[in-house]
Amino acid sequence: MRPTLHKRAAHRDEPPALHARAMDNLRFIRETMESAASFTAVSGWGLVVVGGVAVVAAVVARWRATPQAFVTTWLATAVACLGISVFMSAQKARRLQLSLITGAGRKFLVSFAPTMLAGALLTLSRVNAGELTHVAGLWLLVYGAAVMAGGAFSVRLVPAMGACFMMLGAGALLAPVWGNWFMALGFGGLHMGFGYAIARRHGG
Numbered sequence: 001m002r003p004t005l006h007k008r009a010a011h012r013d014e015p016p017a018l019h020a021r022a023m024d025n026l027r028f029i030r031e032t033m034e035s036a037a038s039f040t041a042v043s044g045w046g047l048v049v050v051g052g053v054a055v056v057a058a059v060v061a062r063w064r065a066t067p068q069a070f071v072t073t074w075l076a077t078a079v080a081c082l083g084i085s086v087f088m089s090a091q092k093a094r095r096l097q098l099s100l101i102t103g104a105g106r107k108f109l110v111s112f113a114p115t116m117l118a119g120a121l122l123t124l125s126r127v128n129a130g131e132l133t134h135v136a137g138l139w140l141l142v143y144g145a146a147v148m149a150g151g152a153f154s155v156r157l158v159p160a161m162g163a164c165f166m167m168l169g170a171g172a173l174l175a176p177v178w179g180n181w182f183m184a185l186g187f188g189g190l191h192m193g194f195g196y197a198i199a200r201r202h203g204g
Contacts, residue, residue, distance in 0.1 A: 042108075042154055045204055046088030047195025050081040051188045058184030067132040071123075074139070074183065081187075092204050112150030115142060136179030140169030140186050155202055161194040 057077035061070050092098075098105065119142030126135055144165025151159030165186050172182035 042158055042198060042202075043085065043088035043092045043204060044195045044197070044199025044202065046085045046092075047191045047198065049084055049088070049195075051191030051193075051195060053077060053081055053084070054187035054191060055184055055189075058180055058188060061180050061183075067135075068127075070180070071127060071132055071135060075123075077187075096203065107153040108150040111152065112146045115146035115149055118142065119146070133176045134173055134179075136183050137169050137171075137173030137176065140165050140172055140182060142169075143186075144169055155198065157194055157198050157201070161190055164190050164194075 054077060057073055061073040064070050064073055093105070119139065122138060122142070123135065126132060126138065144162045144167075147162030147165060148159045149162075151162050168182050168186040168190070172179045175182075
């Protein structure tokens with residue numbers, strides 16, 4: 001009788017074990033799908049708002065008397081726009097039940113951040129050297145490269161926007177006297193135009 005009871009007890013233990021394995025399999029499938037999927041939590045409306053802020057910054061920077069004041073205006077704008085973009089993308093990700101730090105979201109951030117860090121260090125070196133003539137072109141090129149790198153894991157509009165930023169950056173390097181207007185066209189116009197398209201096609 002004892003072996004029979006032991007077998008029955010073992011049989012009763014099998015359903016929880018099967019359930020645990022099934023949950024592990026579902027978790028693996030979900031993580032695999034998230035890794036393979038495009039990062040769609042980029043907030044289009046967030047980019048529209050960022051573009052509006054950048055247009056205001058361009059107007060303000062136009063009247064700043066020195067290159068240092070110009071750089072300060074745009075750096076303050078960059079910090080504000082980063083906060084807006086992260087907040088609104090987090091809101092969209094929550095609504096779509098997506099994650100910003102796993103799967104495609106993690107790949108986007110890991111690809112985007114190093115280029116932006118390089119741009120920050122290059123900006124610091126230019127500021128310390130007092131060579132600010134081409135800083136607008138530098139910012140547009142670096143941001144465009146970062147967006148293209150991160151956009152490889154996002155919807156097609158994102159890397160396309162990055163490519164447009166890089167073209168404007170090239171123009172700003174060739175004609176630095178128009179740097180502020182290239183900034184307005186890029187960080188203002190491109191963000192609003194592509195942001196609207198992303199919002200319409202990809203859920204906000």
